[in-house]
Amino acid sequence: MSESKILANDPRPPYVQIADDIRASIAAGTLKTGDRIRSARLLSEAYxxxxMTIWQALRVLKAEGLLVSWKGRGVFVGEPAADVSEAEEGDLIERLDDVLAQLRSLEQRVTAIEAARK
Known part of the structure; x- marks a missing residue:
């Protein structure tokens, strides 16, 4: 993180500038998986x-899966997302469809058993 001051002439809101800066640090490897992000107070001083602006930036990065937070422990760089090929995605969808069909079958069985008990 360069932790530079926010640029007033930048059209992006400050929290987006900060999120972009942290995102760039993760992409560059300056921040690695498992690294702890400094507190909002320290980051707010640095930027x-x-x-609250820091928290907005962190929320964006958490929503993207780049950061994770643990209550009482802090905010950390998360695991990078795994790349999935189209073939793997198709296989996963097919397997999920099979699981869904099995669940529906089980639901029908349970409904029949419950009806028989009444």
Missing amino acids: GVAP
Whole structure:
């Protein structure tokens, strides 16, 4: 993270600038999987913004799966997402369809058993 001041002439909101900066640090390897992100207070001082602006940036990165938080422990760089090929995606969808069919079958059996008990 370059932790530079937010650029006033940048059309992006400050929290987006911060999220982009942290995202770039992760992509560059400056921040690695498992690294702890500094506290919102320290980051807000470094970037020259309010802690709420930092939290907005962190929420964006958490939603993207780049960061994870653990209550009482902090915010950490998450595991990188696995790339899935189209063939693998097709296989996964097919397997999920099979599981769904089995669940429906089980649901019908349970419904029949419950009806027989009444």
